[in-house]
Amino acid sequence: xxxxxxxxxxxxxxxxxxxxxxxxxxxxxxxxxxxxxxxxxxxxxxxxxxxxxxxxxxxxxxxxxxxxxxxxxxxxxxxxxxxxxxxxxxxxxxxxxxxxxxxxxxxxxxxxxxxxxxxxxxxxxxxxxxxxxxxxxxxxxxxxxxxxxxxxxxxxxxxxxxxxxxxxxxxxxxxxxxxxxxxxxxxxxxxxxxxxxxxxxxxxxxxxxxxxxxxxxxxxxxxxxxxxxxxxxxxxxxxxxxxxxxxxxxxxxxxxxxxxxxxxxxxxxxxxxxxxxxxxxxxxxxxxxxxxxxxxxxxxxxxxxxxxxxxxxxxxxxxxxxxxxxxxxxxxxxxxxxxxxxxxxxxxxxxxxxxxxxxxxxxxxxxxxxxxxxxxxxxxxxxxxxxxxxxxxxxxxxxxxxxxxxxxxxxxxxxxxxxxxxxxxxxxxxxxxxxxxxxxxxxxxxxxxxxxxxxxxxxxxxxxxxxxxxxxxxxxxxxxxxxxxxxxxxxxxxxxxxxxxxxxxxxx
Amino acid sequence: xxxxxxxxxxxxxxxxxxxxxxxxxxxxxxxxxxxxxxxxxxxxxxxxxxxxxxxxxxxxxxxxxxxxxxxxxxxxxxxxxxxxxxxxxxxxxxxxxxxxxxxxxxxxxxxxxxxxxxx
Numbered sequence: 001x002x003x004x005x006x007x008x009x010x011x012x013x014x015x016x017x018x019x020x021x022x023x024x025x026x027x028x029x030x031x032x033x034x035x036x037x038x039x040x041x042x043x044x045x046x047x048x049x050x051x052x053x054x055x056x057x058x059x060x061x062x063x064x065x066x067x068x069x070x071x072x073x074x075x076x077x078x079x080x081x082x083x084x085x086x087x088x089x090x091x092x093x094x095x096x097x098x099x100x101x102x103x104x105x106x107x108x109x110x111x112x113x114x115x116x117x118x119x120x121x122x123x124x125x126x127x128x129x130x131x132x133x134x135x136x137x138x139x140x141x142x143x144x145x146x147x148x149x150x151x152x153x154x155x156x157x158x159x160x161x162x163x164x165x166x167x168x169x170x171x172x173x174x175x176x177x178x179x180x181x182x183x184x185x186x187x188x189x190x191x192x193x194x195x196x197x198x199x200x201x202x203x204x205x206x207x208x209x210x211x212x213x214x215x216x217x218x219x220x221x222x223x224x225x226x227x228x229x230x231x232x233x234x235x236x237x238x239x240x241x242x243x244x245x246x247x248x249x250x251x252x253x254x255x256x257x258x259x260x261x262x263x264x265x266x267x268x269x270x271x272x273x274x275x276x277x278x279x280x281x282x283x284x285x286x287x288x289x290x291x292x293x294x295x296x297x298x299x300x301x302x303x304x305x306x307x308x309x310x311x312x313x314x315x316x317x318x319x320x321x322x323x324x325x326x327x328x329x330x331x332x333x334x335x336x337x338x339x340x341x342x343x344x345x346x347x348x349x350x351x352x353x354x355x356x357x358x359x360x361x362x363x364x365x366x367x368x369x370x371x372x373x374x375x376x377x378x379x380x381x382x383x384x385x386x387x388x389x390x391x392x393x394x395x396x397x398x399x400x401x402x403x404x405x406x407x408x409x410x411x412x413x414x415x416x417x418x419x420x421x422x423x424x425x426x427x428x429x430x431x432x433x434x435x436x437x438x439x440x441x442x443x444x445x446x447x448x449x450x451x452x453x454x455x456x457x458x459x460x461x462x463x464x465x466x467x468x469x470x471x472x473x474x475x476x477x478x479x480x481x482x483x484x485x486x487x488x489x490x491x492x493x494x495x496x497x498x499x500x501x502x503x504x505x506x507x508x
Numbered sequence: 509x510x511x512x513x514x515x516x517x518x519x520x521x522x523x524x525x526x527x528x529x530x531x532x533x534x535x536x537x538x539x540x541x542x543x544x545x546x547x548x549x550x551x552x553x554x555x556x557x558x559x560x561x562x563x564x565x566x567x568x569x570x571x572x573x574x575x576x577x578x579x580x581x582x583x584x585x586x587x588x589x590x591x592x593x594x595x596x597x598x599x600x601x602x603x604x605x606x607x608x609x610x611x612x613x614x615x616x617x618x619x620x621x622x623x624x625x626x627x
Contacts, residue, residue: 003511010515014522022526166538170547171560182527189523193516256515263586264516284560285549297568300575307582314589376550381534385527479625482571486623490578491614494607497585501592501600 013255017192020456026391027154029463034153036471046150053132055142061129068126075119082112106432157384164380172284172377180282181378181385184275188392191269194261195399196323198253198409198452199416202246206445211236211417215246215444236417253452254323261320265400266307272393273299276357276364279386280374291373294478295364299355301485306351308493312344312500313404322400326408334407340500345405347489347496352397353466354481356390360473361481368475398462399455406458409451418442570622581610 031046038045086108093100128146136144168174205215216236258264273296280292313335317325325335335341354361365373372378375386402408413419419440426437442450476484549556588595588603595602617623 006511006514007518010518014519018522018526162534162537164534164538165541166535167546169549178531182531185527185530186520186523189526190520193519255519256512258512286556286560286562287551289561293564293568297571301571304575304578304582308585311585311589314586315592318590318593320586320590371550371552380538381530385530482625483623486574487618494611498604498607504592505597505600
């Protein structure tokens with residue numbers, strides 16, 4: 001490919017990753033954390049950030065409430081009547097009372113689905129309108145507010161941080177104090193370079209169906225639409241000669257495909273410790289120094305453990321490239337179902353939470369003993385940058401977990417040509433001519449989108465699980481943290497490596 | 509080689525721009541209103557005494573040394589593990605010798621009390 005295409009593709013992927021991580025994951029995390037802590041403390045949660053709505057709009061919403069209510073009742077009522085009518089007609093035709101044509105049945109089903117969707121959306125609208133009217137009930141001037149479930153709160157947080165006073169300790173080391181948040185954010189983002197978030201995308205065959213390195217056009221496959229799995233395989237084999245070969249404009253959905261792979265990732269991510277350490281050192285504050293030293297000590301310790309817990313993965317997958325590891329898992333089985341790696345994944349989760357310095361391992365910023373740890377003398381967005389770095393690191397480690405143990409973008413029954421459900425069957429919907437087969441073909445771009453979506457959903461679920469841990473467990477003591485790493489995770493990881501080696505060599 | 513690492517370079521540039529952008533944003537947009545009280549180190553309201561750079565426990569230093577030893581071990585293990593199947597039993601035994609030496613190191617450090625924080 002040409003250099004300009006390469007640069008453009010790389011920039012597009014970089015912007016996508018940053019948009020997803022900084023624009024979706026970080027706000028989602030902030031929101032979910034606030035929501036969950038509010039639920040634990042019996043509060044309503046993050047709803048103070050809102051869009052103000054003037055009285056005239058509230059009055060208008062109030063006047064449309066009746067109409068919307070009518071819409072909801074009407075849609076669902078009509079849908080019910082349609083279903084009832086369909087049942088009567090179908091039942092009648094079954095016992096031979098009257099004719100019931102296929103076209104008529106299809107129209108009725110479409111009408112039922114349409115009315116149901118309309119009813120669903122009008123009930124959402126009704127809910128939003130009544131929430132707005134309710135919010136105006138307690139104000140003197142009749143104006144209301146829209147809180148959007150508190151989703152505006154992360155945005156408000158970021159804006160608030162930008163406009164806070166920027167504090168630099170006068171006796172501290174001003175250069176290092178400013179440098180610390182920057183060197184925290186940069187490696188956290190650069191770590192995404194080798195993480196694959198999707199399979200190879202073929203730009204010149206986006207509309208085609210891809211299978212076994214070939215692209216079939218839809219005209220060929222229109223015939224195969226309702227075929228069952230075995231029929232489909234034979235059909236694809238017969239037509240493979242007429243298909244185009246893939247590979248001319250292949251773009252891997254990964255910023256850089258390096259042969260050192262994971263090694264690069266840990267090399268970059270481990271420099272994140274510098275930010276916390278010099279931040280604590282430069283702040284001219286006893287608590288900061290204590291927090292910085294704790295952070296440095298904890299992060300370097302767990303970095304060793306983190307690096308060793310995933311060595312069995314390289315031995316099994318026979319590669320350091322994350323995309324090849326995912327390919328291995330797509331071909332065989334997800335890593336977490338291989339016994340040695342199940343154990344490794346548990347060790348990895350411990351080490352990953354500790355590496356990101358989050359509860360129950362948040363000793364460096366433990367507010368009950370160290371005020372704010374190394375963050376004490378930071379304010380405004382510089383304070384926010386440490387948290388951006390932390391969130392980005394959480395997302396990165398979750399993505400690595402997904403790629404190493406959860407099969408990356410792999411999902412059951414999803415193949416490069418679409419869905420292939422188990423068993424051979426074709427289902428005809430009663431009274432209609434519609435058929436569904438166990439093979440559901442999808443265009444290449446749909447498959448790519450699905451795979452990226454699956455990868456991101458797995459990551460979000462892992463992050464959410466980590467949040468649950470964060471709000472469920474109390475903080476450890478520092479000596480317990482260090483003992484867990486040096487006396488627990490490290491020896492166990494080494495033993496796991498040896499056992500994996502013996503098993504792999506015996507099994508060949 | 510250059511084409512492979514070019515995206516990494518681009519990512520580093522973008523990440524630097526993001527970080528520097530956030531940094532300058534908050535430095536420029538925030539109000540500046542320093543008062544003598546605000547400029548003091550924050551210690552939950554009490555006045556600070558003595559130097560801010562206290563002497564710290566020697567345990568942190570020991571941890572740093574242990575980190576150097578075991579991180580290099582991890583770096584040795586990575587290439588070996590990715591070539592594990594090609595090296596076979598021979599490579600495994602070689603690495604076993606290396607791991608036993610390091611395991612002994614860990615045990616020695618353990619016995620000597622380098623991993624104890626209670627005292």
